[in-house]
Amino acid sequence: MVDNGTFAINRSDTFAFGGVISGTGTFAQIGPGTTVLTAANTYSGGTAINSGVLAVAADANLGAASGGLAFGGGTLQFLSGFTSNRAVTLNAGGGTFDTNGNNATLAGAISGTGAFTKVGSGTLTLSGASSYSGATAVNAGTLQAGAANAFSSSSTFTVASGATLNLNNFNQTVGSLAGAGNVTLGSATLTAGTDNSSTTFSGTISGTGGLVKQGIGALTLTGVSGYTGATNINAGTLVVNGALASSVFVNSGGTLRGTGSIGGLTVGNGGALSPGNSIGTITVNGNLVMTAAAAYLVEISPTNADRTNVAGTASLGGTVQAAFASGSYVTRTYTILSAAGGLNGTTFNALTTSNLPANFTPSLSYTATDVILTLTATLGGLIPLSAPNAPAPCAFNINQCNVANALNGFFNNGGTLPRRS
Numbered sequence: 001m002v003d004n005g006t007f008a009i010n011r012s013d014t015f016a017f018g019g020v021i022s023g024t025g026t027f028a029q030i031g032p033g034t035t036v037l038t039a040a041n042t043y044s045g046g047t048a049i050n051s052g053v054l055a056v057a058a059d060a061n062l063g064a065a066s067g068g069l070a071f072g073g074g075t076l077q078f079l080s081g082f083t084s085n086r087a088v089t090l091n092a093g094g095g096t097f098d099t100n101g102n103n104a105t106l107a108g109a110i111s112g113t114g115a116f117t118k119v120g121s122g123t124l125t126l127s128g129a130s131s132y133s134g135a136t137a138v139n140a141g142t143l144q145a146g147a148a149n150a151f152s153s154s155s156t157f158t159v160a161s162g163a164t165l166n167l168n169n170f171n172q173t174v175g176s177l178a179g180a181g182n183v184t185l186g187s188a189t190l191t192a193g194t195d196n197s198s199t200t201f202s203g204t205i206s207g208t209g210g211l212v213k214q215g216i217g218a219l220t221l222t223g224v225s226g227y228t229g230a231t232n233i234n235a236g237t238l239v240v241n242g243a244l245a246s247s248v249f250v251n252s253g254g255t256l257r258g259t260g261s262i263g264g265l266t267v268g269n270g271g272a273l274s275p276g277n278s279i280g281t282i283t284v285n286g287n288l289v290m291t292a293a294a295a296y297l298v299e300i301s302p303t304n305a306d307r308t309n310v311a312g313t314a315s316l317g318g319t320v321q322a323a324f325a326s327g328s329y330v331t332r333t334y335t336i337l338s339a340a341g342g343l344n345g346t347t348f349n350a351l352t353t354s355n356l357p358a359n360f361t362p363s364l365s366y367t368a369t370d371v372i373l374t375l376t377a378t379l380g381g382l383i384p385l386s387a388p389n390a391p392a393p394c395a396f397n398i399n400q401c402n403v404a405n406a407l408n409g410f411f412n413n414g415g416t417l418p419r420r421s
Contacts (some may be wrong), residue, residue, distance in 0.1 A: 004024060004025055004026070004045060005023070005025035005026075006025055006026045006027070006028050006045075006048075007021060007025060007026070007027050007028070007043075008027075008028040008029075008030050009028070009029060009030065009031060009035045010030045010031035011031040011033040011035065012031055012032050012033045013033045013034075014033060014034040014035075014036070015033060015034070015035050015036070016035075016036040016038060017035060017036070017037055017038070017039075018038045018039055019039060020039045020040065020041055020042065021037075021039070021041040021042070021043045021063065022041070022042045022043055023042075023043050023044070023045075024043070024044050024045055025043060025045045026043070026045035026046050026047065026048060026067075027041070027043055027045075027046075027047050027048070027062075027063065028047070028048040028049075028050065029047075029048070029049045029050065029051065029052055029053075029054040029074055030048075030050050030051050030052075031051060031052050032051055032052045033052050033053070034052060034053040034054075034055055034077070035052065035053070035054050035055065036055045036056070036079070037054065037055070037056050037061040037062070038057070038061065039061065040058070040060040040061070041060065041061060041062065041063045041064075042063060042064055043063040043064065043067065044063060044064040044066060044067050045063075045067060046063070046067035046068045046069065046070060047062050047063060047067060047068070047069050047070070048070045048071075048072065049069065049070070049071050049072070049074030049075065049076055049095065050071070050072035050073055050074050050093070051072075051073055051074050052074055052075070053074065053075045053076075053077050053098070054074060054075070054076055054077065055077040055078075055079050056076070056077075056078070056079060057078075057079035057080045057082075058080070058082055059082050059083065059084045059085075059086070062084070062086065065085065065086070067086065068086050068087040068088065068089060068108075069084075069086050069087070069088045069089070069095075070088075070089045070091060071088070071089065071090050071091060071093070071094060071095025071096075071112075071114060072091045072092060072093045072114075073092075073093025073094065073095075074093075074095065074096070075095070075096040075097070075098055075119075076095065076096070076097055076098070077098040077100050077120075078097075078098065078099050078100050078102045078104045078120075078122075079100065079102070080102055081099075081102040081103040081104050081122070082104055082105075083104070083105040083106075083107055084104075084105070084106055084107065084108065085107045085108050085128075086106075086108045087108045087109050087110075087111070088106060088108055088109070088110040088111070088112075089110075089111055089112045090110065090111070090112035090113065090114030090115065090116060090132045090134055091112055091113070091114050092113065092114055093114060094114035094115030094116065094117060094134050095114060095115075095116060095117070096117040096118075096119055097116070097117065097118050097119070097120075097124055098119045098120040099118070099119075099120045099121065099122030099123065099124050099141055100120045100121075100122065101120065101121045101122045102122045103122050103123045103124075103125070104122070104123075104124055104125070105124070105125040105126075105127060105146060106124065106125070106126050106127070106128065107127045107128050107146070108128045109128045109129045109130070109131070110126070110128060110129075110130040110131070110132050110152070111130075111131050111132055112132045112133075112134070113132070113133050113134055114132065114134045115134035115135045115136070115137065116132060116134060116135075116136045116137070116152075116155065117136075117137045117139060118136075118137070118138045118139060118140070118141060118143045118163075119139045119140050119141070120140055120141055121140060121141045122141050122142070123141060123142040123143075123144050123166075124141070124142070124143055124144065125144045125145070125146040125168075126143070126144070126145060126146060126147075126150040126151065127145075127146030127147045127150055128147075128150065129149070129150070130149075130150055130151055130152035130155075131152060131154065132152050132154070132155060133152070133154040133155065134155065135155060135156045135157075135158065136151070136152065136155045136156065136157045136158070136174075137158050137160070138157070138158070138159045138160060138163045138164070138165055138179070138181060139160045139163060140160070140162065140163050141163060141164070142163070142164040142165075142166050143163075143164070143165055143166070144166040144168050145166065145167050145168045145170040145172055145188075146168065146170070147170055148170045148171050148172070149170075149171070149172060149173060150170065150172065151172045151173070151174050152174070152175070153173040153174060153175060153191075153194055154175050154194075154195065155174060155175050155195075156174070156175045156176045156177075156178065156195060156197065156199070157174045157175070157176070157177050157178070157179075157192075158178045158179040159177075159178075159179035159180070159181030159182065159183065159201075159203060160179055160180065160181050161179075161180040161181055161203070162181060163179075163181040163182070164181060164182045164183075164184060165181065165182070165183045165184070166183075166184040166186075167183070167184065167185050167186055167188040167190060167207075167209065168184075168186055168188070169186035169187045169188050169209075170186075170188050171188045171189050171190075171191075172188065172189075172190055172191070173190075173191040173192075173194060173214075174190070174191070174192050174194070175192075175193075175194050175195030175197070176192055176193055176194075176195050176197045176199045176215075176217065176219070177190070177192040177199060177201045177219065178199040178200060178201055179201060179202070179203060180201075180202045180203045180223075181203045182203055182204050182205075182206070183201075183203065183204070183205045183206070184206055184207055185205065185206065185207030185208070185209030185210070185211075185227055185229070186207050186208070186209060187207065187208050187209050187229075188207070188209040189209050189210045189211070189212060189229065190205075190209070190210075190211050190212070191211075191212040191214055192211070192212070192213060192214070192215075192219060193213050193214040193215030193217055193219055193235070193236055194214050194215050195215060195217075196215040196216045196217045196236075197215075197217045198217040198218040198219070198220075199217070199218075199219060199220070200219075200220040200221075200222060201219065201220070201221055201222070201223065202221075202222040202223050202242075203223050204223045204224060204225050204226070205221075205223075205225035205226075205227045206225065206226050206227055207227050207228075207229070208227070208228050208229055209227060209229045210227065210229030210230045210231060210232070210246065211227070211229070211230075211231045211232070211246065212231075212232045212234060213231070213232070213233045213234060213235065213236060213237075213238045213254065214234050214235050214236070215235055215236050216235060216236045217236050217237075218236060218237040218238070218239055218257075219236070219237070219238050219239070220239040220241060220258075221238070221239065221240050221241065221242050221244065221258075221260070222241045222242045222260075223242045223243075224242055224243045225242065225243065225244050225245065225246070226245045227244075227245065227246055228245055228246060229246060230246060230247055230248075230249060231244065231246045231247065231248045231249065231262075232248075232249045232251060232254075233248065233249070233250045233251060233254030233255065233256060233271070234251050234253065234254055235253045235254055236253075236254065236255070237254070237255040237256075237257055238254070238255070238256055238257070238258075239257045239258045239277065240256065240257075240258035240260040240261070240262055240282070241258045241259050241260045241277070242260045243260055243261045243262075244260070244261070244262045244263065245263055246262065246263050247262070247263040247264035247265065247266075247286060248262045248263070248264070248265050248266070249265075249266045249268065250265070250266070250267045250268060250271035250272065250273060250294075251268050251270070251271055252268060252269060252270025252271060253270060253271070254271050254272070255271070255272040255273075255274055255297075256271075256272070256273050256274065256282075257274045257275070257276065257277065257282075258275075258276070258277065258280075258282055259275075259276055259277060259280040259281060259282060260282065260283070261282070261283035261284070261285055262282070262283070262284055262285065262286075263284075263285055263286045264284065264285075264286030264287050264288070264312070265284045265286070265287075265288045265289070265310075266288075266289040266291075267288075267289065267290050267291065267294040267295075267296075267318070268291050268294060269291050269292065269293035269294060270293060270294075271291075271294055271295070272294070272295040272296075272297055273290070273294070273295070273296050273297065273308065274296075274297035274298075274306070275298070275306040275307055275308050276299065276306045276307075278299060279299050279300075279301055279304050279305060279306055280306060280307075281306070281307045281308070281309060282307075282308050282309075283308075283309045283310075283311070284308060284309070284310045284311065284312070285311045285312075286311065286312050287310070287312035287313050287314070287315075287341070288308070288310045288312070288313070288314040288315070288339065289314075289315045290314075290315065290316050290317045290318045290348070291317050291318060292317045292318060292349065293317075293318060294317060294318030294319075295318055295319055295321055296308075296318060296319070296320045296321065296336075296337070296348065297321050297323070298320060298321065298322050298323070298336050298373070299323050299325065300322055300323065300324050300325065300334060300373070301324075301325040301327060302325070302327040302328055302329045302330055302331060303330075303331055304334075305334035305335075305336055305373065306336060307335060307336055307337065307338070308336070308337045308338075309338050309340075310337070310338065310339035310340065310341070311340055311341070312339070312340070312341040313339055313341035313342055313343075313344055314337065314339035314341070314342075314343050314344075314346070315343075315344065315346050316337075316343060316346040316347055316348050316371070317346065317348065317349055318348060318349060319348065319349055319350040319351070319352060320336070320348050320350070320351045320352070320364060320371075320373070321352050321353075321354070322351065322352070322353045322354070322356075322362060322373060323353075323354045323355060324353065324354065324355045324356055324357060325355070326355070329357050329360065329375060331375075332374060332375045332376070333372055333373070333374045333375075334372065334373045334374075335370050335371070335372055336371050336372070336373050337370065337371040338369055338370045338371075339369055339370075340369065341369075342368050342369055343366060343367075343368065343369060343370075343371070347364070347366055348364060348371070351363070351364050351373075357375070359377060359378055360375045360376065360377060360378065361375070361376045361378045362374065362375055362376075363376065
């Protein structure tokens with residue numbers, strides 16, 4: 001091939017081509033079938049895989065080492081395990097990499113706007129710099145890091161059930177994480193959420209490394225994950241509806257939600273703990289620390305409230321922000337936090353409310369182990385019945401105030417207010 005010409009194969013069957021391809025031009029796979037290149041080729045214009053499957057057993061089958069790989073919807077199938085240092089460009093339509101039971105490595109840079117799909121058993125290792133913006137789908141086998149930041153930080157990674165994303169002890173950042181497969185950290189930290197999207201990962205995360213949540217979106221974890229490194233929520237929301245062995249640190253701008261369980265929990269200044277998905281309970285299997293400027297977000301209905309159960313001790317601080325649902329309130333006390341190891345005399349700094357039912361006053365009280373939110377009826381601007389001449393005026397006439405005080409006494413001693421018809 002000369003003068004930048006293109007040798008293209010457009011077939012619908014499986015076709016093996018054993019001739020040597022040379023020159024300065026390009027080889028293109030454009031048909032829906034499978035083309036197998038078997039010679040040590042020397043063409044230098046690169047390889048385009050736009051449709052079907054191009055199958056090779058050695059990097060030399062793809063021409064001169066300086067030639068890149070450009071994908072527009074086709075598949076590169078590895079017939080054996082080898083390493084390629086070629087630059088990879090993912091165009092519209094993306095590219096699929098089929099390890100076909102082999103272990104192979106892409107050591108060159110991967111760029112473009114297209115998607116990256118890993119299929120086939122075996123392991124594909126990425127060790128070059130990746131900047132492509134299309135989605136990454138690990139549909140089978142293992143996609144493994146061979147260097148720090150080899151995964152594209154601009155890509156949404158979806159790991160299918162039975163497939164594995166292996167950080168291999170190298171720190172990685174991804175746009176977001178989704179799917180039902182396995183993430184193996186080793187000793188590395190996975191940072192997810194930089195694309196600001198909201199995703200759900202129902203698989204497992206293992207290793208001694210950690211997880212960092214970035215971006216304004218929500219990452220929901222519903223699986224049982226045994227990784228033991230720290231989980232840091234730096235932005236957005238981490239929803240734990242499964243189980244984490246990890247201790248969680250909620251930093252400024254971050255929120256922890258969910259109905260699952262975690263290790264220990266520290267909510268820093270500017271961070272928020274919000275149990276449940278609507279109203280629900282989150283479990284902390286270690287100790288809880290709420291710092292002075294932390295927020296505890298609690299949803300309350302007439303019959304129930306969010307709650308945090310702590311197996312260890314709780315050191316309280318910050319502000320309880322109670323959001324009341326509409327309804328007729330008949331239950332007056334809610335346990336919103338319980339620590340089996342005790343509160344050790346600590347309390348929250350303040351209580352604020354939204355949508356507070358009319359004629360009720362909220363307050364917090366504490367036992368050795370529990371935080372209790374109490375609603376007290378306060379009909380009218382009342383004075384005690386025992387002090388009719390007290391200087392503070394009643395909002396109504398004396399008869400109306402007597403009735404209101406009687407209702408308050410009835411309600412606050414265990415009775416219920418009548419419902420509106």
